[in-house]
Amino acid sequence: MWTLKTKLTMIVQQNVSIKHLNTFGIDFKVDNYIVVDSMQVVKELSEEKKLIKHKIQVGGGSNILCIEEQLHATLIHNQLKGKKIIKETAEHVWVEIMAGEKWHDFVVYAIENNWGGVENLSLIPGTVGAAPIQNIGAYGVEVSNCIAEVHAWNWNDKESIKFNKEECKFGYRTSIFKEKWKQKILITSVVFKLDKHHHFNTTYGAITQELDKMGITTLSIKAISDAVIAIRKSKLPNPEVLGNAGSFFKNPTIKLAHFKELQKLHTLIPSFAVDAQHVKVPAGWLIEQCGWKGKKVGACGVHKDQALVLVNYGKASGRDLFNLSEAIIQDVQEKFNIELEREVQILRNTLL
Numbered sequence: 001m002w003t004l005k006t007k008l009t010m011i012v013q014q015n016v017s018i019k020h021l022n023t024f025g026i027d028f029k030v031d032n033y034i035v036v037d038s039m040q041v042v043k044e045l046s047e048e049k050k051l052i053k054h055k056i057q058v059g060g061g062s063n064i065l066c067i068e069e070q071l072h073a074t075l076i077h078n079q080l081k082g083k084k085i086i087k088e089t090a091e092h093v094w095v096e097i098m099a100g101e102k103w104h105d106f107v108v109y110a111i112e113n114n115w116g117g118v119e120n121l122s123l124i125p126g127t128v129g130a131a132p133i134q135n136i137g138a139y140g141v142e143v144s145n146c147i148a149e150v151h152a153w154n155w156n157d158k159e160s161i162k163f164n165k166e167e168c169k170f171g172y173r174t175s176i177f178k179e180k181w182k183q184k185i186l187i188t189s190v191v192f193k194l195d196k197h198h199h200f201n202t203t204y205g206a207i208t209q210e211l212d213k214m215g216i217t218t219l220s221i222k223a224i225s226d227a228v229i230a231i232r233k234s235k236l237p238n239p240e241v242l243g244n245a246g247s248f249f250k251n252p253t254i255k256l257a258h259f260k261e262l263q264k265l266h267t268l269i270p271s272f273a274v275d276a277q278h279v280k281v282p283a284g285w286l287i288e289q290c291g292w293k294g295k296k297v298g299a300c301g302v303h304k305d306q307a308l309v310l311v312n313y314g315k316a317s318g319r320d321l322f323n324l325s326e327a328i329i330q331d332v333q334e335k336f337n338i339e340l341e342r343e344v345q346i347l348r349n350t351l352l
């Protein structure tokens with residue numbers, strides 16, 4: 001038992017099931033669970049060295065897979081809420097959104113106010129605070145395009161810290177928050193720079209097709225959002241119905257020479273240019289070619305419409321899903337000599 005000082009606003013719960021806090025719906029427990037819903041709680045928690053030594057910070061739990069039954073850690077549930085307009089010009093608006101707000105609620109808020117920039121990122125599960133960590137992206141847009149600043153709390157120095165866009169070092173599904181600052185800070189809010197005059201991004205083929213299907217003749221950010229929602233709903237399982245964490249793997253980048261070799265054997269292999277020497281290959285295609293699409297292994301499997309998504313049919317353990325991902329990685333390695341990298345964060349006691 002931790003002996004905590006009295007008169008604190010922070011509440012520490014012990015041996016708490018996290019089943020409803022991870023979109024895979026895996027039943028695992030954490031030693032300590034704390035809801036962070038004010039800066040006061042953050043400050044109090046900073047003083048509890050033992051509690052924050054082994055910590056996991058989650059918002060919506062949409063990108064984690066725990067492979068333990070009991071995680072010997074403190075799970076910090078970021079529930080900081082609120083939004084405010086910081087600055088406005090004729091062209092742009094800067095809005096600060098607290099980290100615990102749901103990502104899609106923010107997208108809806110932006111669209112309702114006619115502010116463009118995040119409409120292609122509609123319906124992505126998770127929270128605003130998690131978005132910059134892995135630089136969420138979909139349908140031709142990455143969140144880094146419209147982030148102006150990230151505000152965080154530095155656990156070591158016990159003070160707030162700001163990162164401008166350059167300092168975030170955004171890349172494909174990565175940022176400095178996954179590297180140098182991992183575990184060292186808690187993201188408290190994100191400042192977005194949104195457009196009053198819209199720049200529509202319909203480069204991703206499926207969007208144009210969906211807009212045609214919907215009979216849209218005049219483009220708007222609302223129409224793009226609706227199209228993205230329709231595509232996502234048709235391809236990606238709803239985590240509230242079928243446990244999943246979106247793309248389980250990243251799309252790998254390989255050397256052009258390697259790609260040309262593969263093309264000789266697999267003439268239909270799709271690719272996206274990265275630079276003069278490299279291309280990105282859709283991991284979903286590689287996994288499908290290995291025969292995994294729609295396959296069920298015990299209580300988990302590979303989704304029938306999108307091979308990049310692993311699903312929990314109800315009773316799978318984190319270990320079951322992890323083992324499935326290992327088998328997939330091995331098959332893709334053997335068939336294509338490509339090493340898949342997981343996008344989902346694996347939680348295990350030895351890494352804490």
Ligand code: EPU
Nearest residue numbers: 138139246247249250251270282284285288305306307308
């Ligand atoms: N493909 C297959 N079989 C599959 C899935 C995909 O052959 O089962 C091939 C097709 O050739 C398709 C191509 O892969 O044209 C691309 O597929 P899709 O448009 O579904 O996108 P993705 O590359 O599989 C990425 C993101 C998604 C994002 C979509 C749309 C990653 C790891 N994933 O998937 O992000 O929604 O593009 O922009 O980059 C997420 O990160 O959780 C996520 C869902």
